[in-house]
Amino acid sequence: MWVADMDFPVAQEIQQAILERAAHPAFGYTAIPDTSYEAVSDWLSRRHSWTVSREWVLFCPGVVPSIALSINAFTLPGDKIIVQAPVYPPFFNVISDCGRQVVVNKLIYEDGRYRIDFDDLKNKIDRNTSMLLLCSPHNPVGRLWSSDELLELGRICIERNVIILSDEIHHDLAFPGLKHFPIASLSNALSENTVTLLAPSKTFNLAGLHTSITVISNELLRRRFYSVLNSLSLRSINIFGLAATETAYSSGDEWVDQMMNYVAGNFEFLNHYLSTKIPEVVAIRPESTYLVWLDCSGLSVDYSKIGEFMVKKARLALNDGASFGPGGENFQRMNIACPRVRLQEAFNRLEKAVSEIR
Ligand SMILES: Cc1ncc(COP(=O)(O)O)c(C=O)c1O
Structure with missing residues (x-):
């Protein structure tokens, strides 16, 4: 129950699209058809009220590779890049592997909820800070950042010339009734200062197809990103990923809604289980993602040994x-x-193990 993909079968329509593509006997290079761009922009407009022009959209081989591409395109070796920990572990490695410095703007955890420490963020930005790597929605704490929080974060970054690299791979996974705001959709100024990374992979369980989308409205930034993509010969796209992406974004609405309803039910089940039977472990209520962040500080196990205890x-x-x-x-x-x-x-297993150390 660790790596972030689902134990649910991929939607029938997507399976069918891949089978149909596989039935065509040529697996050579391909051009990206208009219908794929339209599927992406229609999805973003329909699901996220975000109007995106065709030329802003670049198909890419994955979100983590696109983080590395963006770092190389928009920052210089030795630059400082801010991350908001605790956060998706590859954020740390990719920044250091690209020869940049990680600067941590730690989230504030208070009364079972996380928020951004804006004062610390302002203090951490200096003239060598060129980028903030945002995780929105946030993995692992499950926050959907509100438009007010994003506007404040954006104001600080724009004022200090810090590009926002917004990893929104979990953008479709808001819990029922809640809304994700793409930071670039909130104002023109934010759109011009942001590079957004998206994918159908978390939403539709397609991570193995290695297909993602980068949205950049700022022409200069887009050209810089494109030239790095081009220099690594990564413009060509996986034909099955393309077929799956187009189908997912054209007809996946109901599947995602049902899946998130089921996940929300799973959360209520586990939350009830923990509060009634294992009060030593407290679940942070997620607003998005199918990942639950469990506060295990009530367990009588040294924190360095909790992982070992679980396994x-x-x-x-x-x-x-x-x-x-x-x-x-x-x-x-x-x-x-x-x-x-x-x-x-x-949870039966966890309850048994916890009862042995009470
Ligand atoms: C925040 C975040 N970014 C990126 C990824 C992985 O993206 P990709 O497989 O497209 O490289 C994940 C996977 O869990 C993630 O949670």
Whole structure:
């Protein structure tokens, strides 16, 4: 219950689109048809009230590769890049692997909820800071940043000349009734200062197809990104990823809505289970994503041994919170995009293991 993909079968329409593409006997290079661009922009308009022009959209081989491409396109070796920990672990590695410095603007955790520390953010930006790598919605804490929070963050970055690289891979996974705001959609100034990374991979369980989308309205930034993409000969797109993306964004609405309803039910199930039977572990209520951030500080286990306790005693493979950077200690991340019987089994195991150390 760790890596972020789902134990649900891919939507029938997407399976069918891949089978149909596979039935065509030529698997050579391809040009991206207009219909694929239209599917992306219609989805963003329909689901996120975001109007995106065709020329802003670039198909890419993945979100993490696009983070590396963006770092190389928009920052210089040695520059400082801000991340808001605890956060998706590759953020740290990609920045250092590109020869830039990671600067942590730690999130504030108070009364079971996370928020951005704007004062710390202002203090952390200096003249060597060229980028903020935003995770929106936030993995692992599950926050959907509000438009007010995003506007404040954007104001600070624009004022200090810091480009926002917004990883919005979890953009479609808001819990029922809640809304994700693409930061670039909030104002023209923000659109011009932001590079947005999206993908159908988390939403539709397609991560193995390695297809993502980068949206850049600012022509200068787009040209710089494109020249790095081109220099690495990465413009060509996976034909199956393209077929899946177009179909997902054309006809996947109902599938996503049903899937998120089911995930929300899973969360209520686990939250009830924990509060009634394992009060030592507290789940942070997610607003988005199918990843649940579990506060394990009530367990009588040293924080450095919680991961080992989960694997060896509870027989659960989760993500150890420490790998998400500062603020992750004492936490575990659990993937709940699975049939409820599996959750039931997981919590039965956890309850048994916890009862042995009470
Ligand atoms: C925030 C975030 N970005 C990127 C990725 C992975 O993106 P990709 O597989 O397209 O490189 C994940 C996967 O869990 C993620 O949570």
